[in-house]
Amino acid sequence: MKKKYSRFRELWAVPKYQSLFKLGGYVIFFTLFFILASLGNLNNKSNTQNFTSYNTMKKNLTTENLTIKYKIDALENYYLEGTIIDDVLSVTLEINDEIKKIKIIDEKVYLIQKNEEILNDTLLKDINLIYLFPKKVMNILDDNAALKNTSKDEKVISYSIDNKSYSLYLNDYEIEKIIIFDGMITYTLEYSIIK
Known part of the structure:
Protein backbone atom coordinates (compact mmCIF):
# COMPACT_ATOMS: atom_id res chain seq x y z
CA MET A 1 0.00 0.00 0.00
CA LYS A 2 2.86 2.36 0.86
CA LYS A 3 4.48 1.64 -2.51
CA LYS A 4 1.26 2.56 -4.34
CA TYR A 5 0.85 5.71 -2.25
CA SER A 6 4.47 6.76 -2.86
CA ARG A 7 4.02 6.09 -6.60
CA PHE A 8 0.89 8.27 -6.54
CA ARG A 9 2.83 11.08 -4.79
CA GLU A 10 5.54 10.91 -7.43
CA LEU A 11 2.99 11.18 -10.25
CA TRP A 12 1.06 13.91 -8.41
CA ALA A 13 4.20 16.05 -8.35
CA VAL A 14 4.20 16.20 -12.17
CA PRO A 15 1.67 18.90 -13.30
CA LYS A 16 0.65 16.95 -16.40
CA TYR A 17 -0.37 13.89 -14.35
CA GLN A 18 -1.93 16.05 -11.66
CA SER A 19 -4.32 17.48 -14.31
CA LEU A 20 -5.15 13.97 -15.54
CA PHE A 21 -5.95 12.79 -12.00
CA LYS A 22 -8.26 15.77 -11.46
CA LEU A 23 -9.96 15.18 -14.81
CA GLY A 24 -10.42 11.48 -13.98
CA GLY A 25 -11.92 12.41 -10.61
CA TYR A 26 -14.42 14.75 -12.26
CA VAL A 27 -15.38 12.09 -14.83
CA ILE A 28 -15.97 9.50 -12.09
CA PHE A 29 -17.92 12.01 -9.96
CA PHE A 30 -20.24 13.13 -12.77
CA THR A 31 -20.74 9.57 -14.02
CA LEU A 32 -21.88 8.48 -10.57
CA PHE A 33 -24.01 11.62 -10.25
CA PHE A 34 -25.87 10.98 -13.53
CA ILE A 35 -26.33 7.29 -12.75
CA LEU A 36 -27.87 8.10 -9.37
CA ALA A 37 -30.02 10.87 -10.85
CA SER A 38 -31.40 8.60 -13.58
CA LEU A 39 -32.13 5.82 -11.08
CA GLY A 40 -34.03 8.34 -8.98
CA ASN A 41 -36.18 9.28 -12.00
CA LEU A 42 -36.97 5.64 -12.72
CA ASN A 43 -38.31 5.18 -9.20
CA ASN A 44 -40.53 8.28 -9.49
CA LYS A 45 -42.27 7.06 -12.65
CA SER A 46 -45.64 5.49 -12.07
CA ASN A 47 -46.11 1.95 -13.29
CA THR A 48 -49.82 2.51 -13.78
CA GLN A 49 -50.91 3.57 -17.25
CA ASN A 50 -54.29 4.94 -18.13
CA PHE A 51 -56.22 2.54 -20.32
CA THR A 52 -59.83 2.83 -21.34
CA SER A 53 -61.89 -0.33 -20.98
Whole structure:
Protein backbone atom coordinates (compact mmCIF):
# COMPACT_ATOMS: atom_id res chain seq x y z
CA MET A 1 0.00 0.00 0.00
CA LYS A 2 2.86 2.36 0.86
CA LYS A 3 4.48 1.64 -2.51
CA LYS A 4 1.26 2.56 -4.34
CA TYR A 5 0.85 5.71 -2.25
CA SER A 6 4.47 6.76 -2.86
CA ARG A 7 4.02 6.09 -6.60
CA PHE A 8 0.89 8.27 -6.54
CA ARG A 9 2.83 11.08 -4.79
CA GLU A 10 5.54 10.91 -7.43
CA LEU A 11 2.99 11.18 -10.25
CA TRP A 12 1.06 13.91 -8.41
CA ALA A 13 4.20 16.05 -8.35
CA VAL A 14 4.20 16.20 -12.17
CA PRO A 15 1.67 18.90 -13.30
CA LYS A 16 0.65 16.95 -16.40
CA TYR A 17 -0.37 13.89 -14.35
CA GLN A 18 -1.93 16.05 -11.66
CA SER A 19 -4.32 17.48 -14.31
CA LEU A 20 -5.15 13.97 -15.54
CA PHE A 21 -5.95 12.79 -12.00
CA LYS A 22 -8.26 15.77 -11.46
CA LEU A 23 -9.96 15.18 -14.81
CA GLY A 24 -10.42 11.48 -13.98
CA GLY A 25 -11.92 12.41 -10.61
CA TYR A 26 -14.42 14.75 -12.26
CA VAL A 27 -15.38 12.09 -14.83
CA ILE A 28 -15.97 9.50 -12.09
CA PHE A 29 -17.92 12.01 -9.96
CA PHE A 30 -20.24 13.13 -12.77
CA THR A 31 -20.74 9.57 -14.02
CA LEU A 32 -21.88 8.48 -10.57
CA PHE A 33 -24.01 11.62 -10.25
CA PHE A 34 -25.87 10.98 -13.53
CA ILE A 35 -26.33 7.29 -12.75
CA LEU A 36 -27.87 8.10 -9.37
CA ALA A 37 -30.02 10.87 -10.85
CA SER A 38 -31.40 8.60 -13.58
CA LEU A 39 -32.13 5.82 -11.08
CA GLY A 40 -34.03 8.34 -8.98
CA ASN A 41 -36.18 9.28 -12.00
CA LEU A 42 -36.97 5.64 -12.72
CA ASN A 43 -38.31 5.18 -9.20
CA ASN A 44 -40.53 8.28 -9.49
CA LYS A 45 -42.27 7.06 -12.65
CA SER A 46 -45.64 5.49 -12.07
CA ASN A 47 -46.11 1.95 -13.29
CA THR A 48 -49.82 2.51 -13.78
CA GLN A 49 -50.91 3.57 -17.25
CA ASN A 50 -54.29 4.94 -18.13
CA PHE A 51 -56.22 2.54 -20.32
CA THR A 52 -59.83 2.83 -21.34
CA SER A 53 -61.89 -0.33 -20.98
CA TYR A 54 -63.43 -1.96 -24.04
CA ASN A 55 -66.96 -1.24 -22.77
CA THR A 56 -66.13 2.46 -22.38
CA MET A 57 -64.60 2.52 -25.88
CA LYS A 58 -67.73 0.88 -27.24
CA LYS A 59 -69.98 3.36 -25.42
CA ASN A 60 -67.95 6.31 -26.73
CA LEU A 61 -68.10 4.97 -30.28
CA THR A 62 -71.86 4.56 -30.18
CA THR A 63 -72.84 7.74 -28.29
CA GLU A 64 -70.28 10.40 -29.24
CA ASN A 65 -70.11 12.48 -32.40
CA LEU A 66 -67.44 11.14 -34.77
CA THR A 67 -65.27 12.11 -37.69
CA ILE A 68 -65.07 9.22 -40.12
CA LYS A 69 -63.06 7.96 -43.07
CA TYR A 70 -64.54 4.99 -44.87
CA LYS A 71 -63.08 3.01 -47.74
CA ILE A 72 -65.40 0.46 -49.28
CA ASP A 73 -64.09 -1.97 -51.91
CA ALA A 74 -66.95 -3.45 -53.93
CA LEU A 75 -67.61 -3.56 -57.67
CA GLU A 76 -66.72 0.12 -57.45
CA ASN A 77 -64.52 1.75 -54.84
CA TYR A 78 -66.19 4.21 -52.50
CA TYR A 79 -64.42 6.73 -50.28
CA LEU A 80 -66.47 8.57 -47.68
CA GLU A 81 -65.14 11.25 -45.36
CA GLY A 82 -67.16 13.36 -42.97
CA THR A 83 -69.00 13.20 -39.65
CA ILE A 84 -71.63 11.32 -37.74
CA ILE A 85 -73.54 13.77 -35.56
CA ASP A 86 -76.71 12.67 -33.78
CA ASP A 87 -76.96 9.51 -35.92
CA VAL A 88 -76.86 11.51 -39.16
CA LEU A 89 -74.00 10.66 -41.52
CA SER A 90 -72.88 13.75 -43.48
CA VAL A 91 -70.05 12.91 -45.86
CA THR A 92 -68.26 13.67 -49.06
CA LEU A 93 -68.47 10.62 -51.30
CA GLU A 94 -65.85 9.89 -53.95
CA ILE A 95 -66.84 7.29 -56.52
CA ASN A 96 -65.46 6.89 -60.07
CA ASP A 97 -63.53 10.17 -59.74
CA GLU A 98 -66.77 12.01 -58.94
CA ILE A 99 -67.20 13.83 -55.66
CA LYS A 100 -70.67 14.19 -54.19
CA LYS A 101 -72.01 15.44 -50.88
CA ILE A 102 -74.46 13.04 -49.31
CA LYS A 103 -76.36 12.62 -46.09
CA ILE A 104 -77.61 9.30 -44.73
CA ILE A 105 -80.53 9.40 -42.31
CA ASP A 106 -82.27 6.20 -41.18
CA GLU A 107 -80.66 4.19 -44.01
CA LYS A 108 -81.95 6.60 -46.64
CA VAL A 109 -79.36 8.27 -48.86
CA TYR A 110 -79.85 11.92 -49.75
CA LEU A 111 -77.76 13.64 -52.41
CA ILE A 112 -77.09 17.26 -51.50
CA GLN A 113 -77.20 19.63 -54.47
CA LYS A 114 -77.44 23.38 -54.05
CA ASN A 115 -78.40 22.98 -50.37
CA GLU A 116 -81.29 20.72 -51.34
CA GLU A 117 -81.53 17.11 -50.14
CA ILE A 118 -82.69 14.74 -52.89
CA LEU A 119 -83.51 11.12 -52.01
CA ASN A 120 -81.28 8.81 -54.08
CA ASP A 121 -81.76 5.04 -53.74
CA THR A 122 -79.21 4.08 -56.41
CA LEU A 123 -76.11 5.92 -55.23
CA LEU A 124 -74.95 3.31 -52.68
CA LYS A 125 -76.93 0.35 -53.99
CA ASP A 126 -74.12 -2.22 -53.47
CA ILE A 127 -73.44 -1.14 -49.91
CA ASN A 128 -75.00 -2.41 -46.69
CA LEU A 129 -75.83 0.92 -45.04
CA ILE A 130 -76.05 -0.69 -41.60
CA TYR A 131 -72.25 -1.01 -41.59
CA LEU A 132 -71.81 2.75 -41.94
CA PHE A 133 -73.21 3.40 -38.47
CA PRO A 134 -71.03 2.19 -35.58
CA LYS A 135 -74.04 1.85 -33.26
CA LYS A 136 -75.62 -0.71 -35.61
CA VAL A 137 -72.35 -2.61 -36.07
CA MET A 138 -71.88 -2.78 -32.30
CA ASN A 139 -75.45 -4.07 -31.89
CA ILE A 140 -74.64 -6.92 -34.30
CA LEU A 141 -71.47 -7.72 -32.35
CA ASP A 142 -73.21 -7.51 -28.97
CA ASP A 143 -75.86 -9.97 -30.18
CA ASN A 144 -73.03 -12.41 -31.00
CA ALA A 145 -70.72 -11.79 -28.04
CA ALA A 146 -70.01 -15.52 -27.67
CA LEU A 147 -68.14 -15.44 -31.00
CA LYS A 148 -65.66 -12.81 -29.79
CA ASN A 149 -61.93 -13.55 -30.28
CA THR A 150 -59.31 -11.23 -28.79
CA SER A 151 -55.65 -11.06 -29.87
CA LYS A 152 -52.91 -11.66 -27.30
CA ASP A 153 -52.04 -7.96 -27.10
CA GLU A 154 -55.77 -7.13 -26.81
CA LYS A 155 -55.51 -4.64 -29.68
CA VAL A 156 -57.66 -6.59 -32.16
CA ILE A 157 -61.07 -8.10 -31.48
CA SER A 158 -62.57 -10.26 -34.21
CA TYR A 159 -65.88 -11.97 -34.86
CA SER A 160 -67.01 -14.40 -37.54
CA ILE A 161 -70.79 -14.17 -37.94
CA ASP A 162 -72.78 -15.76 -40.78
CA ASN A 163 -69.76 -15.94 -43.14
CA LYS A 164 -68.94 -12.30 -42.40
CA SER A 165 -65.79 -11.21 -40.64
CA TYR A 166 -65.64 -8.23 -38.29
CA SER A 167 -62.34 -6.93 -36.86
CA LEU A 168 -62.10 -4.07 -34.37
CA TYR A 169 -58.72 -2.35 -33.96
CA LEU A 170 -58.15 -0.64 -30.62
CA ASN A 171 -55.58 1.73 -29.22
CA ASP A 172 -55.36 2.49 -25.50
CA TYR A 173 -58.25 4.95 -25.60
CA GLU A 174 -60.69 4.19 -28.43
CA ILE A 175 -61.78 1.88 -31.20
CA GLU A 176 -60.01 3.48 -34.12
CA LYS A 177 -60.94 1.16 -36.98
CA ILE A 178 -63.39 -1.57 -37.94
CA ILE A 179 -62.83 -3.80 -40.96
CA ILE A 180 -65.75 -5.88 -42.22
CA PHE A 181 -65.55 -8.57 -44.93
CA ASP A 182 -69.04 -9.26 -46.26
CA GLY A 183 -68.99 -11.44 -49.35
CA MET A 184 -67.03 -9.61 -52.02
CA ILE A 185 -67.21 -6.26 -50.23
CA THR A 186 -64.61 -4.95 -47.78
CA TYR A 187 -65.49 -2.09 -45.46
CA THR A 188 -62.61 -0.23 -43.82
CA LEU A 189 -64.14 2.16 -41.32
CA GLU A 190 -61.91 4.59 -39.38
CA TYR A 191 -63.22 6.71 -36.52
CA SER A 192 -62.14 9.44 -34.17
CA ILE A 193 -64.23 11.17 -31.54
CA ILE A 194 -64.97 14.86 -32.06
CA LYS A 195 -63.70 16.59 -28.96
